Amino acid sequence: MSKAALDRLVEHLRDGVISTHAHRGDETAVIDRSLIRSACLWLRDTEGLEFNMLSDLTAVDYYTMGREPRFEVVYHLHSLTLKQRLRVKVGVPEEDPVVDTVCDIWQVANWCEREVWDLYGIRFKDHPDMRRILMYEEFDGHPLRKDYPKDKRQPLYRRPQHEIDEALAGRPGSGHRPGFGPRNLLES
Amino acid sequence: MYGSDRLRSVSAPELDEGMPTEEMVLNVGPSHPATHGTVHIKLWLDGEQVTGAQVNVGYLHRGFEKECEAHTYGENFPYTDRLNYVSPMLNNVGYALAVEKLLGVEAPERAQYIRMIVGELARLCDHLTYSAAQVAEMGAFTPFFYAIKARDFLWDILEEISGARLTHSYVRIGGVAADMPDGWVERTLATLVQVETVIKEIDTLMTRNRIFMDRMQNVAVFSKEEAISHGWTGPCLRGSGVDYDVRKDYPYLFYDRLDFEVPIGTAGDNMDRYLVRMEEMRQSISMIKQCFDQIPEGDYQLHDPRITIPPKQQSYNTIEGLINHFKIVVDGIEVPAGEAYTYIEGGNGELGFYIVSDGTGRPLKCRCRPPCFMLMTALEKLLVGHMIADLVPTFDTLNMIGGECDR
Amino acid sequence: MGLEATTGRLADAVAWARKYSLFTYPFATACCAMEYMSLMGPRYDVARYGAEFPRFSPRQADMLLVVGTITERQAPVLKRIYDQICEPKWVVSFGVCASSGGFYQNYTTLPGIDHVIPVDVYIPGCPPRPEQVLDALVMLQDKIQRHDGYSQRMIELEKREAQMKKKKKHGSSTETSA
Numbered sequence: 126m127s128k129a130a131l132d133r134l135v136e137h138l139r140d141g142v143i144s145t146h147a148h149r150g151d152e153t154a155v156i157d158r159s160l161i162r163s164a165c166l167w168l169r170d171t172e173g174l175e176f177n178m179l180s181d182l183t184a185v186d187y188y189t190m191g192r193e194p195r196f197e198v199v200y201h202l203h204s205l206t207l208k209q210r211l212r213v214k215v216g217v218p219e220e221d222p223v224v225d226t227v228c229d230i231w232q233v234a235n236w237c238e239r240e241v242w243d244l245y246g247i248r249f250k251d252h253p254d255m256r257r258i259l260m261y262e263e264f265d266g267h268p269l270r271k272d273y274p275k276d277k278r279q280p281l282y283r284r285p286q287h288e289i290d291e292a293l294a295g296r297p298g299s300g301h302r303p304g305f306g307p308r309n310l311l312e313s
Numbered sequence: 314m315y316g317s318d319r320l321r322s323v324s325a326p327e328l329d330e331g332m333p334t335e336e337m338v339l340n341v342g343p344s345h346p347a348t349h350g351t352v353h354i355k356l357w358l359d360g361e362q363v364t365g366a367q368v369n370v371g372y373l374h375r376g377f378e379k380e381c382e383a384h385t386y387g388e389n390f391p392y393t394d395r396l397n398y399v400s401p402m403l404n405n406v407g408y409a410l411a412v413e414k415l416l417g418v419e420a421p422e423r424a425q426y427i428r429m430i431v432g433e434l435a436r437l438c439d440h441l442t443y444s445a446a447q448v449a450e451m452g453a454f455t456p457f458f459y460a461i462k463a464r465d466f467l468w469d470i471l472e473e474i475s476g477a478r479l480t481h482s483y484v485r486i487g488g489v490a491a492d493m494p495d496g497w498v499e500r501t502l503a504t505l506v507q508v509e510t511v512i513k514e515i516d517t518l519m520t521r522n523r524i525f526m527d528r529m530q531n532v533a534v535f536s537k538e539e540a541i542s543h544g545w546t547g548p549c550l551r552g553s554g555v556d557y558d559v560r561k562d563y564p565y566l567f568y569d570r571l572d573f574e575v576p577i578g579t580a581g582d583n584m585d586r587y588l589v590r591m592e593e594m595r596q597s598i599s600m601i602k603q604c605f606d607q608i609p610e611g612d613y614q615l616h617d618p619r620i621t622i623p624p625k626q627q628s629y630n631t632i633e634g635l636i637n638h639f640k641i642v643v644d645g646i647e648v649p650a651g652e653a654y655t656y657i658e659g660g661n662g663e664l665g666f667y668i669v670s671d672g673t674g675r676p677l678k679c680r681c682r683p684p685c686f687m688l689m690t691a692l693e694k695l696l697v698g699h700m701i702a703d704l705v706p707t708f709d710t711l712n713m714i715g716g717e718c719d720r
Numbered sequence: 721m722g723l724e725a726t727t728g729r730l731a732d733a734v735a736w737a738r739k740y741s742l743f744t745y746p747f748a749t750a751c752c753a754m755e756y757m758s759l760m761g762p763r764y765d766v767a768r769y770g771a772e773f774p775r776f777s778p779r780q781a782d783m784l785l786v787v788g789t790i791t792e793r794q795a796p797v798l799k800r801i802y803d804q805i806c807e808p809k810w811v812v813s814f815g816v817c818a819s820s821g822g823f824y825q826n827y828t829t830l831p832g833i834d835h836v837i838p839v840d841v842y843i844p845g846c847p848p849r850p851e852q853v854l855d856a857l858v859m860l861q862d863k864i865q866r867h868d869g870y871s872q873r874m875i876e877l878e879k880r881e882a883q884m885k886k887k888k889k890h891g892s893s894t895e896t897s898a
């Protein structure tokens with residue numbers, strides 16, 4: 126990570142930077158949500174910074190810690206030319222979970238933002254294709270939010286009841302377990 | 314002259330010239346022989362030429378992050394095994410380094426060397442499996458058998474050190490699970506000789522093979538700039554001619570003490586991505602040998618009651634040991650609150666772990682930066698303009714691993 | 721009596737032929753597929769049991785080998801593949817993920833493929849060793865020889881039911897005429 130880059134970002138954004146830290150040597154800046162696009166463009170195109178690669182884009186849910194704002198979107202930037210890294214974060218409140226997209230700045234952000242939308246329910250404004258990516262369209266809710274129960278399944282397909290009844294009644298399928306083990310009873 | 318050069322120069326539009334075509338939509342997958350793992354590719358075709366593509370991933374989303382949040386730091390190793398299941402050791406190492414960074418500790422020197430050795434062995438497995446799948450899916454079955462044979466040799470020695478053939482869970486926070494067994498070094502060296510022979514065999518069978526070359530060269534060329542913008546790392550990025558290898562540029566463990574070269578491609582086509590991997594295998598073998606020369610005597614694990622469980626002797630015979638063991642297993646290692654991102658060179662590129670801790674024994678967030686997810690973002694672009702038969706080799710060179718891509 | 725004995729022996733002969741020429745459709749999704757590759761490889765060589773050739777079209781296969789984790793999203797896909805295989809067919813669940821969900825008990829994984837399709841043989845292990853898979857294959861062969869596979873029994877049952885219906889119809893018609 127790079128101290129110099131962080132200093133320059135603070136100098137450039139001034140009041141736009143909400144806080145900074147360098148825990149375990151990872152320079153991090155939390156910036157204002159509305160500035161993320163312009164800050165990213167500036168970080169990519171300024172000489173001496175040249176963050177030409179978006180290493181990772183993800184989100185964190187601080188629901189259990191009761192922190193405000195509830196979500197944080199995390200950008201890990203990497204400069205291949207200058208070999209430096211920087212972490213930029215923006216806070217996102219629960220009531221209005223929208224952030225500007227950066228997918229025209231780094232193409233990889235396209236899928237990463239779709240993933241964040243899918244798993245955390247944070248929308249990205251002006252994203253060209255805001256569909257779910259890992260879960261299926263029929264899925265209701267956002268599984269990585271802390272208030273989504275870990276084992277709440279939303280089945281797309283289950284065997285019809287008559288097949289299971291047949292199996293239980295000792296007809297042809299009785300040789301196999303039809304999905305009525307004690308664990309499954311506990312679940313339902 | 315085999316005459317194939319002439320064929321090669323006839324491009325897809327020329328072949329179709331004068332033929333009436335209409336757009337056709339073709340679904341490849343989710344279960345398709347050419348897609349090892351489940352991925353759905355929707356193609357728009359004009360004759361045999363691909364005019365548009367849409368890639369749908371996520372069929373193997375297994376909730377890695379949710380599971381990690383529900384388990385203690387130590388319990389998460391088996392889940393990391395199953396991310397990139399072709400090179401589980403590398404995932405173990407990456408995850409252990411991330412937790413150690415958060416804790417602010419470092420494993421003993423010997424443990425770090427062992428980690429490097431098993432990591433490079435895992436990289437060998439990964440690239441061997443890649444070449445097996447690559448050639449088998451292009452129709453050549455013999456090299457597949459060779460590569461699988463060599464991989465079984467490697468699995469034998471990995472089994473000997475870790476106890477499992479594939480899902481090792483061998484690395485621990487603060488070290489590794491056990492020291493190298495007696496005679497393991499000699500057996501590993503002997504195995505490496507065998508593996509080297511196999512690599513040579515695959516090389517002679519495939520690399521200069523006319524059909525193979527024709528299907529790989531100048532297919533799916535990806536430029537430097539685009540590769541960077543798409544977040545590519547690892548062999549694919551190096552195939553496009555960017556000199557970036559985490560082991561060289563941000564040395565972790567003791568990679569700065571080893572002498573190795575980073576192969577770089579020039580054209581950025583399928584062939585380069587294949588050649589880079591072939592060369593990396595040879596480099597890995599030499600790295601393992603150097604590690605064996607340098608490895609010091611010493612402990613293979615930290616002895617810190619807050620981090621590692623006490624030796625079995627103690628936990629069975631003393632009450633303090635028992636309580637200590639119990640605390641670590643049930644409550645987990647208490648990691649101070651904070652966040653850390655570590656990255657290592659995985660089989661497919663920069664394998665990152667971003668962990669946020671809230672001060673308890675379970676992570677608040679444990680994110681894996683999946684290198685092949687980033688590679689897959691470019692597949693749509695790579696396919697357009699090529700023939701449909703180019704789908705298979707192109708998809709293979711990206712080496713998509715379902716467990717890592719969809720987590 | 722004599723006819724029954726002959727047909728019985730014929731069916732046995734057919735089952736014997738079937739058990740040594742299983743055509744596999746590997747529905748390979750996850751880590752277990754690595755072990756499946758080893759199984760195909762030179763050391764464990766599943767060809768010795770006559771099940772070596774993977775058919776990548778369900779229409780040409782008669783054994784569905786479900787290798788790896790099946791997620792909720794894949795469940796309809798799996799069902800569709802199963803339906804496409806011609807009868808008689810057998811299903812082997814390879815690894816704990818396919819058998820019960822394994823250590824993935826969360827919102828996205830299926831708690832065992834038997835919630836979707838009937839299974840003949842379960843193989844435990846994460847991943848199972850190739851020896852285990854070969855053992856399971858032998859067990860499946862026994863099952864085939866005993867005419868005990870799910871779809872075999874289903875076919876048998878349907879045949880019997882059809883016969884009974886025919887008999888009943890016949891019987892009732894004679895009654896009314898009398």
Ligand code: SF4
Binds near residue numbers: 751815818
């Ligand atoms: S049983 Fe284990 S090895 Fe097999 S797919 Fe499941 S997690 Fe992977």
